Amino acid sequence: MGSPTILDTIVARRREDVAAAKAAVPAAALEAQLADAPPVIDFAARLRRDAPLAVIAEVKRASPSKGDIAPGLDAAEQALRYARGGASAVSILTEPTWFKGTLADMAAARAAVDALGPARPAILRKDFIIDEYQLLEARVHGADAVLLIVAALDDAALRRLHDGARALGMQALVEVNSADEMARAAELGAGLVGINNRDLRSFRVDLATTDRLASLAPPGALLAALSGISTRADVERFTAVGAAAVLVGEALMVAPDPAAKVRELRGVPAAAPGSAP
Numbered sequence: 001m002g003s004p005t006i007l008d009t010i011v012a013r014r015r016e017d018v019a020a021a022k023a024a025v026p027a028a029a030l031e032a033q034l035a036d037a038p039p040v041i042d043f044a045a046r047l048r049r050d051a052p053l054a055v056i057a058e059v060k061r062a063s064p065s066k067g068d069i070a071p072g073l074d075a076a077e078q079a080l081r082y083a084r085g086g087a088s089a090v091s092i093l094t095e096p097t098w099f100k101g102t103l104a105d106m107a108a109a110r111a112a113v114d115a116l117g118p119a120r121p122a123i124l125r126k127d128f129i130i131d132e133y134q135l136l137e138a139r140v141h142g143a144d145a146v147l148l149i150v151a152a153l154d155d156a157a158l159r160r161l162h163d164g165a166r167a168l169g170m171q172a173l174v175e176v177n178s179a180d181e182m183a184r185a186a187e188l189g190a191g192l193v194g195i196n197n198r199d200l201r202s203f204r205v206d207l208a209t210t211d212r213l214a215s216l217a218p219p220g221a222l223l224a225a226l227s228g229i230s231t232r233a234d235v236e237r238f239t240a241v242g243a244a245a246v247l248v249g250e251a252l253m254v255a256p257d258p259a260a261k262v263r264e265l266r267g268v269p270a271a272a273p274g275s276a277p
């Protein structure tokens with residue numbers, strides 16, 4: 001048993017956070033709020049609507065590998081910038097310690113994009129989800145989908161959380177970084193698979209990860225490439241191996257014009273000056 005990785009450390013802290021959250025707001029209280037939660041949409045269908053390439057644009061104020069990225073950023077305003085650029089979904093980091101995210105960020109981003117009507121981007125809760133309680137939190141705060149990190153979960157927990165998300169009407173983006181993890185995602189019957197080019201244990205980002213694993217994805221699953229993506233060339237590299245979506249964080253968080261950056265990644269012309277988004 002080697003020393004704990006950053007992933008182990010984050011997961012351990014999330015367990016503590018969840019225990020404290022349960023003490024403050026019992027699961028039953030969250031369940032009572034489900035009826036009034038913002039309605040959920042089909043996350044995969046929303047991505048497929050933007051075929052051949054959907055951009056999942058991420059709100060990430062900070063990270064373990066980079067420290068502060070944009071610590072003062074307003075999540076709702078950034079979500080609207082992403083929507084103006086044509087993002088199919090907005091991924092909201094809700095982990096507070098290393099990523100400086102909150103559930104309130106996600107609720108605010110959801111409320112902001114709701115004003116755009118049915119064409120709104122879908123909302124993904126990006127967090128280290130290890131307990132069904134976090135699924136309730138996600139749904140009550142407007143998520144359409146949640147991230148499930150294979151490397152952080154044993155098979156029983158993975159299945160329990162995958163089924164739990166579905167029971168709440170949400171979908172799960174199942175994140176893998178190796179052939180073994182892809183096999184576990186396939187065994188799970190994952191319909192949405194995210195290949196993370198970042199090894200969450202070492203922070204090493206290798207774009208060849210998607211090249212290497214794409215062909216192992218379960219037939220019919222929607223495939224997304226995550227991490228280390230910053231140019232249209234990166235996107236085309238991944239659509240060439242079957243990715244139908246890319247998830248981009250840092251490159252969008254540091255972009256002077258996030259909407260224009262989303263358009264660039266989508267391969268669509270820049271909006272004419274003064275034109276409607």
Ligand SMILES: O=C(O)c1ccccc1NCC(=O)[C@H](O)[C@H](O)COP(=O)(O)O
Binds near residue numbers: 064251
């Ligand atoms: O981003 C990190 O440093 C990180 C470290 C440890 C666990 C997870 C981490 N990030 C979560 C992600 O997977 C990325 O935020 C997401 O894929 C976007 O990546 P990027 O476009 O490279 O910011």
